[in-house]
Amino acid sequence: MITGKIFNIQRYSIDDGPGIRTTVFLKGCPLRCKWCSNPESQNAWPEIVHRDSFCHRCGTCITACPEKAIVLGDKGIEIDRHLCTNCGRCAEVCPYNALEMVGQEMLVDDVLSEVRRDAEYYRVSGGGVTASGGEPLSQADFVAELFARCGEEGIHTCLDTSGYASPGAFKKVLAYTNIVFFDIKHTDPERHEEMTKHQNGVILDNLQIVVKSGVDVIIRIPVLSGLNSTVEEMADTAKLIRDSGLNKVHLLPYHKYGVGKYEMLDREYPLEDLVPPAPEELEAIVRMMNKYSLDCEVRI
Ligand code: SF4
Ligand code: SF4
Structure with a gap:
C-alpha cells in the first residue's frame, strides 16, 4: 500500500488548474525558493x-x-x-x-475518498484533482497511483511541478496526467541557483520530456522584481518557451502571503524587502510575451 506525506488537501480550488479542483499538497521539495509561500512544504517530514x-x-x-x-x-x-x-x-x-x-502519512485510498467528495463539481466545471506541494514528483509513486486511480474514475488530473525531479519520476506520473503546470523561474543557471539554491539544467531537460509526452502544458513564471523580471530576462524566458513549442503562460506576481508561516516555523523570511510587481511591470511583460506569440495572462 503506497502512502504519501500530505500537508493539506484543499477543496474548491480555482487557481490550480481548469475548473473547480481539489488540490493535494505533498511534503518535500529539493528547491529552496526564496519567495516560497509554503515553507512548511519544503522538508519531507512532519x-x-x-x-x-x-x-x-x-x-x-x-x-x-x-x-x-x-x-x-x-x-x-x-x-x-x-x-x-x-x-x-x-x-x-x-x-x-x-x-x-x-504533514501526515495518507494512503492513496484515503486521499481518493477526499477527492471523490467533489466529483459532481468537477463534472460541472471541468475540474478535477491537482497534485502540488512541495514538489509532488518527490513522491512520484504516490502521485502516479493517485492519478491512475483518478483516471479510472474519470477525474481530470493536473501536475503542478517545479520541474526539479528525476526524468524517471516525470515519466511515471506523466502517463496518468492530463495537464502540467510547469515553473520556469529563470533561464540563467547561476541566477536560478541564487533564487532557488539549485541550477536549472535538470528543469530544462525535464521540460523537453514533458513537451515530447504530448500532455498539455501551461508554463508558470513567478514575477519577482529585481530577481527575474527585467525585459532581457523575460525575453530569454519567452524565447525558451516559444522554442520549446509551447504557448500558454501564466505570470504569478510575487506576494507575501506566506510570511506568517516562516514565523510559525521559526525561520527567517529571506525577501523581507521585496515588494510585489507594479501593474505596469506586469502589463509590459504580458505585451512582451505576446510579441513572442505566447498566450500570456496574469494570475493573482
Ligand atoms: S517541541 Fe518537544 S514535544 Fe513538541 S514536537 Fe518537538 S520534541 Fe515533540
Ligand atoms: S504555552 Fe502556548 S503552545 Fe504551549 S500548551 Fe500553552 S497555549 Fe499551547
Missing part, C-alpha cells in the same frame, strides 16, 4: 508549527516535551529546533491549538 496568536503561555507544552525543547522566553514560547524531534506530543496537549503537526 513538522511542529507554533501560532503565537493562539498561545496563552500556559506552559503545558513545556512540561510535555520529552526533549526539553520548549522554553518560555521574553517573547513567548520558543522551540529549539535542534532538540525537537517533531514527535508531536506538545501539539497533542496544547489546550488552545497553538501547536500543530504539519
Whole structure:
C-alpha cells in the first residue's frame, strides 16, 4: 500500500488548474525558493508549527516535551529546533491549538475518498484533482497511483511541478496526467541557483520530456522584481518557451502571503524587502510575451 506525506488537501480550488479542483499538497521539495509561500512544504517530514496568536503561555507544552525543547522566553514560547524531534506530543496537549503537526502519512485510498467528495463539481466545471506541494514528483509513486486511480474514475488530473525531479519520476506520473503546470523561474543557471539554491539544467531537460509526452502544458513564471523580471530576462524566458513549442503562460506576481508561516516555523523570511510587481511591470511583460506569440495572462 503506497502512502504519501500530505500537508493539506484543499477543496474548491480555482487557481490550480481548469475548473473547480481539489488540490493535494505533498511534503518535500529539493528547491529552496526564496519567495516560497509554503515553507512548511519544503522538508519531507512532519513538522511542529507554533501560532503565537493562539498561545496563552500556559506552559503545558513545556512540561510535555520529552526533549526539553520548549522554553518560555521574553517573547513567548520558543522551540529549539535542534532538540525537537517533531514527535508531536506538545501539539497533542496544547489546550488552545497553538501547536500543530504539519504533514501526515495518507494512503492513496484515503486521499481518493477526499477527492471523490467533489466529483459532481468537477463534472460541472471541468475540474478535477491537482497534485502540488512541495514538489509532488518527490513522491512520484504516490502521485502516479493517485492519478491512475483518478483516471479510472474519470477525474481530470493536473501536475503542478517545479520541474526539479528525476526524468524517471516525470515519466511515471506523466502517463496518468492530463495537464502540467510547469515553473520556469529563470533561464540563467547561476541566477536560478541564487533564487532557488539549485541550477536549472535538470528543469530544462525535464521540460523537453514533458513537451515530447504530448500532455498539455501551461508554463508558470513567478514575477519577482529585481530577481527575474527585467525585459532581457523575460525575453530569454519567452524565447525558451516559444522554442520549446509551447504557448500558454501564466505570470504569478510575487506576494507575501506566506510570511506568517516562516514565523510559525521559526525561520527567517529571506525577501523581507521585496515588494510585489507594479501593474505596469506586469502589463509590459504580458505585451512582451505576446510579441513572442505566447498566450500570456496574469494570475493573482
Ligand atoms: S500548551 Fe499551547 S497555549 Fe500553552 S504555552 Fe504551549 S503552545 Fe502556548
Ligand atoms: S514536537 Fe515533540 S520534541 Fe518537538 S517541541 Fe513538541 S514535544 Fe518537544
